Amino acid sequence: MNLLIEIIGWFGMGLILIAYWFISTRRIEVKSRLYQMLNLGGAIGIVINAFYHKAFPPLALNVIWATIAFWALLSVRSEKKRLGS
Structure with a gap:
């Protein structure tokens, strides 16, 4: 285990480092679904690890990080629906 x-x-x-690298090298846009999914997946992975190890500062940071990424992902999705893409 x-x-x-x-x-x-x-x-x-x-995943979080890849997201940062993609943004920093302008390979993807901030409002892309891929960027938000990388951040969400990465944060969830760190949350699981931090919870297991009872490491509360990275746990709190990544719960917030995942919440922001999830909200942004919903925002990107609704914006694409609104624009008909």
Whole structure:
């Protein structure tokens, strides 16, 4: 179980770094679904790892991070529906 939790945490960290790299190199837009999904998935992975290890500062940060990413993902989705894309 411990190995699985570690893999989930590292995978989450990787997703957030990939999202940051994509934005920093202008490969994707902030309002893209991919960017928000990378952030959401990454934050969830870190939340799982932090919860397991009872590491509350990264847990709190990533719960907030995931909430923002989820809200932004819904916003992107509703904007695309509104524009008919």
